[in-house]
Amino acid sequence: MPAVQETVERVKRIDVDQYRYGFETLIESDKAPKGLSEETVKFISEKKNEPAWMLQWRLEAYRRWLTMQEPTWARVDYPKIDFQDLYYYAAPKPKKTVSSLDEIDPEILKTYEKLGIPLREVAMLEGVEPKPGEEDPARRKIAVDAVFDSVSVATTFKAELKKAGVIFMPISEAIREHPELVQKYLGSVVPTSDNFYATLNSAVFSDGSFVYVPPGVRCPMELSTYFRINERNTGQFERTLIIADKGSYVSYLEGCTAPQRDENQLHAAVVELVALDDAEIKYSTVQNWYPGNSEGKGGIYNFVTKRGDCRGANSKISWTQVETGSAITWKYPSCILRGDNSRGEFYSIAISNGFQQVDSGTKMIHLGKNTSSRIISKGIAAGRSQNTYRGLVTAHRKATGARNFTACDSLLIGDKCGAHTVPYIEAKNSSATFEHEATTSKISEDVLFYCIQRGLSQEEAVGLVVNGFVKDVLQQLPMEFAVEAQKLISISLEGSVG
Amino acid sequence: MMALLEVKDLKVRVEEREILHGLTLTVNEGEVHAIMGPNGSGKSTLSHVIAGKPGYEVTDGQILFKGEDLLEMEPDERAAKGVFLAFQYPVEIPGVATMNFLRTALNAQRKARGESEYSTPDFLKKVREVSKSLNIPQDMLKRGVNVGFSGGEKKRNEVLQMALFEPSLCILDEMDSGLDIDALRIAADGVNALRSPKRSMVVITHYQRLLNYIVPDVVHVMSRGRVVKSGGKELALELEASGYAQFEAA
Ligand SMILES: Nc1ncnc2c1ncn2[C@@H]1O[C@H](COP(=O)(O)OP(=O)(O)OP(=O)(O)O)[C@@H](O)[C@H]1O
Ligand SMILES: [Mg+2]
Numbered sequence: 001m002p003a004v005q006e007t008v009e010r011v012k013r014i015d016v017d018q019y020r021y022g023f024e025t026l027i028e029s030d031k032a033p034k035g036l037s038e039e040t041v042k043f044i045s046e047k048k049n050e051p052a053w054m055l056q057w058r059l060e061a062y063r064r065w066l067t068m069q070e071p072t073w074a075r076v077d078y079p080k081i082d083f084q085d086l087y088y089y090a091a092p093k094p095k096k097t098v099s100s101l102d103e104i105d106p107e108i109l110k111t112y113e114k115l116g117i118p119l120r121e122v123a124m125l126e127g128v129e130p131k132p133g134e135e136d137p138a139r140r141k142i143a144v145d146a147v148f149d150s151v152s153v154a155t156t157f158k159a160e161l162k163k164a165g166v167i168f169m170p171i172s173e174a175i176r177e178h179p180e181l182v183q184k185y186l187g188s189v190v191p192t193s194d195n196f197y198a199t200l201n202s203a204v205f206s207d208g209s210f211v212y213v214p215p216g217v218r219c220p221m222e223l224s225t226y227f228r229i230n231e232r233n234t235g236q237f238e239r240t241l242i243i244a245d246k247g248s249y250v251s252y253l254e255g256c257t258a259p260q261r262d263e264n265q266l267h268a269a270v271v272e273l274v275a276l277d278d279a280e281i282k283y284s285t286v287q288n289w290y291p292g293n294s295e296g297k298g299g300i301y302n303f304v305t306k307r308g309d310c311r312g313a314n315s316k317i318s319w320t321q322v323e324t325g326s327a328i329t330w331k332y333p334s335c336i337l338r339g340d341n342s343r344g345e346f347y348s349i350a351i352s353n354g355f356q357q358v359d360s361g362t363k364m365i366h367l368g369k370n371t372s373s374r375i376i377s378k379g380i381a382a383g384r385s386q387n388t389y390r391g392l393v394t395a396h397r398k399a400t401g402a403r404n405f406t407a408c409d410s411l412l413i414g415d416k417c418g419a420h421t422v423p424y425i426e427a428k429n430s431s432a433t434f435e436h437e438a439t440t441s442k443i444s445e446d447v448l449f450y451c452i453q454r455g456l457s458q459e460e461a462v463g464l465v466v467n468g469f470v471k472d473v474l475q476q477l478p479m480e481f482a483v484e485a486q487k488l489i490s491i492s493l494e495g496s497v498g
Numbered sequence: 499m500m501a502l503l504e505v506k507d508l509k510v511r512v513e514e515r516e517i518l519h520g521l522t523l524t525v526n527e528g529e530v531h532a533i534m535g536p537n538g539s540g541k542s543t544l545s546h547v548i549a550g551k552p553g554y555e556v557t558d559g560q561i562l563f564k565g566e567d568l569l570e571m572e573p574d575e576r577a578a579k580g581v582f583l584a585f586q587y588p589v590e591i592p593g594v595a596t597m598n599f600l601r602t603a604l605n606a607q608r609k610a611r612g613e614s615e616y617s618t619p620d621f622l623k624k625v626r627e628v629s630k631s632l633n634i635p636q637d638m639l640k641r642g643v644n645v646g647f648s649g650g651e652k653k654r655n656e657v658l659q660m661a662l663f664e665p666s667l668c669i670l671d672e673m674d675s676g677l678d679i680d681a682l683r684i685a686a687d688g689v690n691a692l693r694s695p696k697r698s699m700v701v702i703t704h705y706q707r708l709l710n711y712i713v714p715d716v717v718h719v720m721s722r723g724r725v726v727k728s729g730g731k732e733l734a735l736e737l738e739a740s741g742y743a744q745f746e747a748a
Contacts, residue, residue: 449551450589454599454659455577455607464602468593468642 032089038062041203044089048172048207051179061192061202068196074359075388075420076328078301081266088204088237164220166250167212171239174210181212185243189272189309189336197268197330198305205239205270213248213279222478224253238269244279246312253481255286265290267326268303277312277339282320284477286485288492289325291356299327299356306333310342310371318345319362320476322485324492327356332390334363337371337399344373347473349485351466351492352385352417361390361422366402366432375406378470381417382493388420395432402432410440411469413462413493463490499526501562502698503548503667508559510540510547510723517543519723520559525667525716528695532709532734533702535720536742541702542586544720545669549583550576563667578610582665584656586672586702591643596655599643600625604662628661632688649676657688668692668699674708686711706738719745 032043041062045055070081161168167178175182192202213219244250267289273281283306292299302325308317319333335344346362364373373393381387387410395402410419421438443465451461467474467486474482503525510518517540525531533541547554548561550573561568568576591599605615616624629639632654644652653673660668670689674682689699689712701712709717709731717733718725719742726745727733737745 444589445552447589447591449573450585450591451599451603452573453549453551453577453583453585454603454663455574455610456603457572457574457606460602460606464594464599465591468591471593 031087034087035084036062036086036088036204040088044204044206047089048175050172050175053179053183054175057187057192058203061199062204064193065196065199065203068199070196074330074390075386075422076330076357076359078328078357081301083200086266089206160220164217165214166217166219167210168223169210171205171208171210171241174241178210178212181243182210182241185272185274186241187272189274189307190270190305195305197303198270201237201239201268201270201305205237208239208269208271209242209252210240211242211250211252213244213250215246215248215276217245217248219248219250222251222253224255236265236267236269238267238271240269240271241274242272242281242283243274244276244281244315246276247278248276249280249282251282251284251478253284253286253478255288255481255484265300266303267300269305271304271306271333273306273308273317275308275310275312275315275317275339275342278314279312280316280318281308282318283308283333284481285319285321285323286477286481286488287321287323287325287329288488290327291325291354291492292327294354300325301328302326302331303328304331306331307336308334308344309336310339310344310368311336312342313339313368314341315339316343316345318347318476320345320347320473321349321360322473322477322488323348323350323358323360324488326358329356329358329360331360332362334365335373336365336367337373337402338367339371340368341370342368343371345476346373346375346377347476348377348389349380349470349473349489350378350387350389351380351382351489352387353382353492354385355383356385356387358386359388359390361388361392363392364394364404366393366395366399366404368399370401371399372403373405375404375408376472377406377408378473379408379410379419380413380466380469380493381410381419382413384416386418386420388422390422390424392424392426393434394424394426395429395434397428400429400431402427402429402434404432404434406434406436408436408438409469410438411466412440412442413466415442459490459493462493466490466493499528501525502527502529502564503700504560504562505544505548506560506562508544508547508561509557510543511555511557512543512553516557517723518547521720521724523718523725525698525700527666527698528693529715530693530699530701530712532712532714532717532731533700533720533725534704534717534734534737539720540723541720542671543723545583545671545700545702548576548667548669549573549581574606575610577663577665578607580666582660582663582668584653584660584668584670584673586675588644588652588656590645590647592645594643595640596643597625597639600639600659600662603659607663624662625658628658631691632658632661633684634658650678650681653677654681654685654688657685661688661692664692664697666697668697669702670699671702672704673701674703674705682708683711706734709734721746 032040038059041058045058190198192199211223242252273283275281289300289302310317317335323329333346337344344364350358350360352358362375375391377389379387379389389408391406393404408421412419419440423436425434427434447465448461451464452458456464467489474485477485501524505521505523508518508521509516521544535541556569601621608615634654644655647655673685677685701714714731717729717731719727
């Protein structure tokens, strides 16, 4: 049987239920009543001891949401979501605020252990300092703001960050402690009225991270959040806000895994980034949520709004994502290039297997003069999955000298999957230069056989070839993340060859 | 002398068409055999079937390797057991550094044999030695496997792998095609260095010239899916002089 044919056969037999990170943690939880109403919104706001302005903001979003329709333009297909049949808030209870990891529920720590990310855990748990002059990635410090089922339960490395003047805390805390910053920037990139899911998020967001880097400060460590969904039928509505003030730099890592379950789970996060003059934000994601079982049942619905605003001149925002999980992914991390000479980057690896549906891409909105953007997208489709790149690049009238380079490559494994590229390009001034390249290829039988002849198993061969295919993007990730992502890529394709 | 490879009355189909019509070939341990034959006579097909490439249907006959039924083994298992095929057309693997590929493959084979993985310094030392003798610059090993390699470099990369993996059966499918005279000598020296009483080679070529460098013990003439004549090294000279017509299978 030709290898590709065999791959296809094996895909038919895959059982994604063997999902590596499928487990649940037993923790009592404190839930909002099922369904969405003004009462739910008030309940959440009250639970979080929010000031009145925040509740008002939420209620306005909620009222707005009632008038909106779910978008249907993406190439994804799913049963209608009954928004009244979901829980909108669940907090691990009882929780007091913690200052050190010792105080965290051992169950939660065990969960992290099961995630099997030893490098990071060493750094996280021991806070090992690199020796002077030595950049050992395994020992590089990472500050972790762990969001467990909607509530941040641990914030580490606070002290050192404080020394640098960096604010890194759950957004619920920031609302209370830094209301002036939150009020100024929250919703300034993704307005409450932006889109159906973002508006929903604005009404009911539970928690997420808040980062503020003051002028001229280079954040002394990578900031990282692990979060996972852990409550049955609970929508997870993360809200992240990162502000890099003038001349500052911050790198933020986001990674997550989820326990396996039957019901579909809605996830509608919003991430807002603001880069002022000469500031740079690097945002990296490794996403590995439950993709559903071999019949395509279960799995996370991931409807995310991520947007960065290069508000200042010479600012830069770079998105890097490795998307391997979720039943449905609807996600377009974007950059608004408002400041002159600002730059936006989008590096993406999107892998789909089984019955996964991915509709992802980016938007680069050139508003300022001499703005530039770069898009490198690698889509890998296996099994019966559908993988769509959807990208928009626009240059407005005043965006003279705008430049974009886009390269979209798709790799197909088997012949029951699909890869699609939907680029929209719009230049409203003649000085813009936009380049677009796209390729679609099937994984080559001859290349696989070459590897296998040299001793690799079929699965290892696929993993190797795919990792080669995505190398340009992997290189954009911080080292320890890249290693993890490489493993994840092999894991997520495991089903595709048996 | 012990037979390392025994191909017995092998019949092979590709897409419903029979390509090998009952091919028989025995290669003893330590011997070098040359296979010559016109285009399309089935030389590459034979090498692919021995290596286990998918897409070929064996309808009759058998292949024994060290007395074991080779056709029952997965292709990666065959590799780990010592079957190496230097491809006529080595493929490119973008984004996979050659060095990384060599290590991944070598360790996969060792693991399959229950041997421990090479340590990084040992591995690097070994690669450096072998690549030096084959005139392969270290820089080349940082590039993607065969990506942007010249025809000659690709062939040398095959010999490099052969030297690293230390297989007991080496099948070289037209390793001389596309090589200039110096590259040919370097590659042939590399191959000769690997000759040993425990290792056998099957050298597929169109040109007698290669056999001046790699001197075979036995020469086979293949025509239309069969071995039609076998003899000593002088058979190659005979072919060079008078062509294949006299050996055409009926
Ligand atoms: N995948 C395939 N599909 C159809 N026919 C094939 C396939 N592979 C080989 N053949 C046919 O089998 C015959 C033998 O091919 P093979 O490549 O083995 O010849 P060869 O002796 O190696 O030739 P050359 O000297 O040109 O390399 C040819 O007629 C070829 O067209
Ligand atoms: Mg051939």
